[in-house]
Amino acid sequence: MKKSDNKLQVEDFLATKLRTFARLSERDLACLAELQAKPIQVKRGKELAHEGQAGHAAYILQRGWACSFKLLPDGGRQIITFPVPGDCVGLRSVLLRTSDHTFTALTDAVVSRVEAPKMMDVFNEFPQLGAAILWATSRDEAMVVEHLVSVGRRSAIERTAHFFLELRDRLQLVGLAMNGRYQCPLNQYVLADALGLSAIHVNRVLRQLRERQLLTFHQQTVTIHDQMKLKALAGYDCPDAMPVVIRDAATD
Amino acid sequence: MKKSDNKLQVEDFLATKLRTFARLSERDLACLAELQAKPIQVKRGKELAHEGQAGHAAYILQRGWACSFKLLPDGGRQIITFPVPGDCVGLRSVLLRTSDHTFTALTDAVVSRVEAPKMMDVFNEFPQLGAAILWATSRDEAMVVEHLVSVGRRSAIERTAHFFLELRDRLQLVGLAMNGRYQCPLNQYVLADALGLSAIHVNRVLRQLRERQLLTFHQQTVTIHDQMKLKALAGYDCPDAMPVVIRDAATD
DNA sequence: CGACGCTTTGACACAACTCAACAACCGTGG
């Protein structure tokens, strides 16, 4: 394991994640590495893709956090999801020439841009890899559904608990969470926009979670103290009945 | 126009819809017809696919309404979407072997089951058609996002208004809505589960919409009285900047 | 040092929920 210089040589979170879904060949891994060979530094707050503009490219988020959201006429916004390292964003706009929301970097970040034709080549030449990528993306979209369930039917505290549990699982996939503890560079305003709450109420909910000794969110660090109780509270299902390894699900 | 015998010969809503996205050849249309050649009658309330069980097939809803939802431990449920005639459901489970929610027929319905391999064949042999289908599905998924925005950030009345407008647009695509008027076999309990409200509050909201002369929902019929004001209230965006006709977006 | 971004708290207002009751409408069966 090499992890010495962190100039541009960044740990390949995407590969880490995909390997839990599928067995990847050396060639697959090489392809992944090539896709990410020309990383782009993105400053915090910068927009990656704008609603409507089908940028016709996807991005692999290599380092840092982002968010995708929709704005409302009254200025409010709803955050759809927080891409974390190893996530692909805008894939749908590549496959189908529609881009539906805006992506913004929440922290300074490093991304790789993958043009649509290049991505199509990958799908053709590395079906295993392509299937794994699609699978991971599909999993993310399922999370949007779960998010909808949260916002529609769970109370503020349940919703918040659920959110942090889900985030934990996603980060664990790329090795960014350990023992129910992870870095989370979100502030309470951003959380509020994701959870469909006001920032002030987020604060109150966080206090409750802290007082109940379930979870602490302090100094950009989330610590889960009592996983069992937290899952019970959130109604958090089977940690994602994420089935079997992909064999040949691709376009065979 | 033939519309005499309604035994099995049902109008092809799917074809109607897809033709607004893409130019379909005679062969494409024949393929569509063949896919729907063996309609299945489904009784109201019957489950089509259950969460988890990757049925490994998709369904084309030919007649009737359905809903897909998730249940919560406490018995509540969140409805994700209401498939209407011409919609494909469970497509993702075909492509990726995951099924994420439960589908139930809300009315007596007619569906066609398309086994996964068959569907893959279609994608290979009729790329135009496949692209159109994927496009339509992708559009539906974008609506889930919009739904999330509604539930997260819009007030009850805005949310409800938005819902009926969106539904109108979807039904118009298959010719089931005319002049802001359409059949809608949903009761207030079902609406509530979709909108993230209580049934009683849905009732109150409907009353407000009625009193404000914006929209009436009576005897399973929705009538939009003042489209402009309703859109303004809902924050309903450009009727769906649904771009251009598909040319060759498929797996070429 | 002050300015700024973020968090925390309190007091109050209001939107939406709950409970309870009743009205309308339906098909069914006596």
Place this chain on the structure above:
DNA sequence: CCACGGTTGTTGAGTTGTGTCAAAGCGTCG
């Protein structure tokens, strides 16, 4: 034909969860 239960819609009264407003505490950074 009417009585009946079941489903759906309607309304009111009271409760509660969450939002709003306002202000103060606290780090960090220039």
